[in-house]
Amino acid sequence: MDDNEELYEGEGEDLEPISSYMNKRTQYRKISLYLKNQFNMKGPEVQEHINQKFPDLTGEHMKKQIAWSWSRLDCFEQCPRKFQGTYVTKEFPSPDFDAPHFAKGKAAHFMMEEHFKAGSTTPLHGSVFSVRNAKGRIYYTFKVNGPYEDEFKFDFRFLTDFCNKIKKSKKVMPELQVTFDVRMNEISWFDKSAWCRVILDLIIIIDDFALILDWKTGKVKRYSDQLKLFAGAVMTKYPQVKRVLSAYIWLDHPSQAPIYAEYTSNDKEDIWLEFGDRAELIQLANESGNWPAKKNMFCKWCDALPSMCEFKPL
């Protein structure tokens, strides 16, 4: 018996939720996932089924949820108080998005988006990209000095291989935004019932295979489960995709090989169960109003003022 089956007594039409320890939204989410995966139900069918069978799961609590993304979840797991000050009360000062490290990341994303939007697989040799802020001022200019071979010495064959596949693929999508509600239906980015939001820097779909590339600037970090969330989002948005390779491309580090992870459709349900349970802690913190400060190695760079958190260094 797996985790999902533990939610029920009986089978098929007689399914009943038996869990008393999970809150209602968690039950709702897990039942939705189970019905979709095991009974191949679509969004409206799932909703109708739950409305009929479990009416106590569709009440007010569904309206109070906070939408999450990988970076929000990462922030919450690092420090709930930081999440509260940044996204809930918004009392923490906003970071300076014109600061060099933000600007460089934005410029690199802009450059790669423009490049792939044009359907180009030619080198970016000599190209100059400028990024403007909201007031229209150019605040970062990014010049690509060499051909790709100079930029991506780490494993140029890796990129060449996939660039060649891009030519054959009809689905090459830079900067794709994906939003799901708690029933795992895809909805628009700003929909009020948003539960999870994911941005994919570049996705290439070739038949039942998808490649997801995520551009990274700055220091090389250890493997992150963000790649796993990317895979879950793509396999949910595109059910025909059965295998995903998701990778970080380190634009600042020519000798650094991409960090990548591979998933199949067999992993999809587990991915959502894992992230769903982790994200549920954000909802529980919100419902209880309990956002404890968790001292950590990033406190020095936190946007909190010393008056807002006892752990913020003076």
Ligand code: SF4
């Ligand atoms: S200073 Fe540290 S403990 Fe305080 S809110 Fe920021 S991250 Fe959390």
